[in-house]
Amino acid sequence: MSSLTGAVSPRAAAPDDAIRPTWASVDLAAIEHNVEEVSRAVAPAGVLGVVKADAYGHGAVPVARAMDRAGIAGFCVSLVEEGIELRQAGIRKPIVVLGGVYGRLGSSEPSGAHRGVIEHELSPVVFDLAQVRAFAAAGGSLGRSPVDVHLKVDTGMGRLGVRVSELDPFLDALDQLGGVRVAGLMTHLASADCEDDRQSAGQLAVFDDVLARVLSRGHEPDVVHAANSAAALRYPDARFDLVRAGLALYGIAPVGAPRATTAGLRPAMGLRTEVAALRTIAEGEPVGYAATFVARRRTRVATIPLGYADGCSRSLGNRGVALVAGALVPFCGNVSMDMAALDVTDVSHVAVGDEVVLLGAQQGPAGSGRIRAEDVAARWGTIPYEVLTSVSRRVPRVYLRSET
Numbered sequence: 042m043s044s045l046t047g048a049v050s051p052r053a054a055a056p057d058d059a060i061r062p063t064w065a066s067v068d069l070a071a072i073e074h075n076v077e078e079v080s081r082a083v084a085p086a087g088v089l090g091v092v093k094a095d096a097y098g099h100g101a102v103p104v105a106r107a108m109d110r111a112g113i114a115g116f117c118v119s120l121v122e123e124g125i126e127l128r129q130a131g132i133r134k135p136i137v138v139l140g141g142v143y144g145r146l147g148s149s150e151p152s153g154a155h156r157g158v159i160e161h162e163l164s165p166v167v168f169d170l171a172q173v174r175a176f177a178a179a180g181g182s183l184g185r186s187p188v189d190v191h192l193k194v195d196t197g198m199g200r201l202g203v204r205v206s207e208l209d210p211f212l213d214a215l216d217q218l219g220g221v222r223v224a225g226l227m228t229h230l231a232s233a234d235c236e237d238d239r240q241s242a243g244q245l246a247v248f249d250d251v252l253a254r255v256l257s258r259g260h261e262p263d264v265v266h267a268a269n270s271a272a273a274l275r276y277p278d279a280r281f282d283l284v285r286a287g288l289a290l291y292g293i294a295p296v297g298a299p300r301a302t303t304a305g306l307r308p309a310m311g312l313r314t315e316v317a318a319l320r321t322i323a324e325g326e327p328v329g330y331a332a333t334f335v336a337r338r339r340t341r342v343a344t345i346p347l348g349y350a351d352g353c354s355r356s357l358g359n360r361g362v363a364l365v366a367g368a369l370v371p372f373c374g375n376v377s378m379d380m381a382a383l384d385v386t387d388v389s390h391v392a393v394g395d396e397v398v399l400l401g402a403q404q405g406p407a408g409s410g411r412i413r414a415e416d417v418a419a420r421w422g423t424i425p426y427e428v429l430t431s432v433s434r435r436v437p438r439v440y441l442r443s444e445t
């Protein structure tokens with residue numbers, strides 16, 4: 042198993058190692074609070090906390106423990122090794138492996154992934170017969186038959202899942218094979234965070250029919266789930282037994298979710314650094330690679346030790362903003378691998394060592410403000426998920442428990 046977990050655990054930078062003053066704060070009290078908020082909004086459905094991709098960059102183990110304390114029903118990961126990492130950290134609640142990739146199929150010996158799933162009691166998502174056969178065989182050879190699986194049906198996402206038109210032959214073959222139990226039935230909505238809800242309505246109608254067909258064939262899934270954060274908060278009909286929430290638990294309001302369900306969410310991640318160098322350049326002088334910024338006035342430039350290798354996208358060159366002394370200031374020039382530059386001309390008394398906030402709140406002599414992942418995403422031309430998951434492993438995570 043060590044090779045599986047080793048794959049996801051090159052040691053992240055630890056706060057004690059950090060010489061550079063660049064760090065990500067993760068507010069675990071905010072995560073616990075968000076679990077409570079979302080749980081209240083979707084009750085009586087339960088909440089699975091989606092902690093794939095290192096809990097969207099927040100750190101899978103501390104975040105899963107916080108969610109566990111707050112009463113989460115279970116977890117979703119993408120990869121088997123992510124599930125094993127949680128088990129090895131002592132997480133005992135159900136863990137659904139969403140990604141559906143379990144390594145080599147067709148061998149007579151269980152692969153490391155199949156063995157890992159079964160021995161660590163993870164709940165694999167399956168959507169093709171090769172997976173079903175492999176789990177049935179692995180369960181048999183490990184004396185753990187039947188293996189509980191979650192069956193994923195493609196109701197319109199067009200990515201993973203048994204096609205609805207192939208559901209009956211798929212179930213015929215699964216029933217004939219034996220060795221697995223359909224413990225969960227699931228689908229995924231493609232457009233839950235789009236204004237137009239016709240695709241979601243269509244997918245939910247198809248899924249209702251799928252559920253009826255699966256039940257009528259004598260399968261008795263313990264749980265049915267379809268909703269991500271947006272669908273969970275927006276569509277009561279999508280909640281079924283469990284919702285799979287990621288974004289909202291990290292404190293970000295999904296697009297389209299009613300304000301009443303998101304007003305109380307608290308962003309958990311902050312990204313902070315300090316001014317590393319200051320210079321005053323004359324009108325006409327350039328800043329950074331390719332001289333994409335040329336001063337139009339005498340300009341005070343603050344260099345910060347954070348760049349695209351830390352998750353501050355190059356797309357933010359001349360477009361991003363940061364908070365210094367509580368004031369919003371613009372990026373100037375291209376973002377480098379390890380550095381970026383800010384135009385602080387309009388903020389008086391900026392000094393080397395002053396705090397700079399890229400994500401999160403700041404109060405200072407020049408005012409107060411907050412930069413949200415949604416704001417960064419809009420400037421970057423992406424979605425908040427990418428902003429959060431891009432904060433790289435060399436940025437130490439510092440876990441806070443602020444209550445406000």
Ligand SMILES: Cc1ncc(COP(=O)(O)O)c(C=O)c1O
Nearest residue numbers: 091139229269270285286287288
């Ligand atoms: C299958 C599945 N369910 C749920 C989620 C959680 O989505 P969200 O973070 O929007 O709540 C994801 C995330 O991408 C997913 O892939």
